[in-house]
Amino acid sequence: MIWNPFKSKGPTLTFLPDNRTVTVKPETTVLQAAIDHNINLRHACDGNLACSTCHIYIHDGGEYLPEPSLEEEDRLESADSPQACSRLACQVRVIHDLVIEIPPSHIA
Numbered sequence: 001m002i003w004n005p006f007k008s009k010g011p012t013l014t015f016l017p018d019n020r021t022v023t024v025k026p027e028t029t030v031l032q033a034a035i036d037h038n039i040n041l042r043h044a045c046d047g048n049l050a051c052s053t054c055h056i057y058i059h060d061g062g063e064y065l066p067e068p069s070l071e072e073e074d075r076l077e078s079a080d081s082p083q084a085c086s087r088l089a090c091q092v093r094v095i096h097d098l099v100i101e102i103p104p105s106h107i108a
């Protein structure tokens with residue numbers, strides 16, 4: 001469901017495989033949302049786009065996101081099992097509801 005800016009709450013983010021749904025402030029990064037809600041997601045460079053440990057798959061809502069930057073695409077090439085829906089959690093700002101999966105090798 002697309003986040004309605006007129007709702008009192010922000011967009012939701014569902015983390016798989018735990019199937020935990022959290023509500024976040026708009027523009028929060030997926031990585032920051034995971035940290036804020038104690039969801040285990042690796043992030044070796046603390047969101048500085050210097051690794052690919054925060055690799056995630058976006059299963060729903062990704063079509064509404066801006067395209068990844070060239071730097072993010074370069075980093076994704078070194079991610080474990082990248083797919084068309086791969087992104088780096090530290091680079092994705094939540095602007096509407098998303099369903100994401102943390103690959104097993106990227107769970108902290």
Ligand code: FES
Nearest residue numbers: 045047049054090
């Ligand atoms: S935490 Fe290193 S690129 Fe996201």
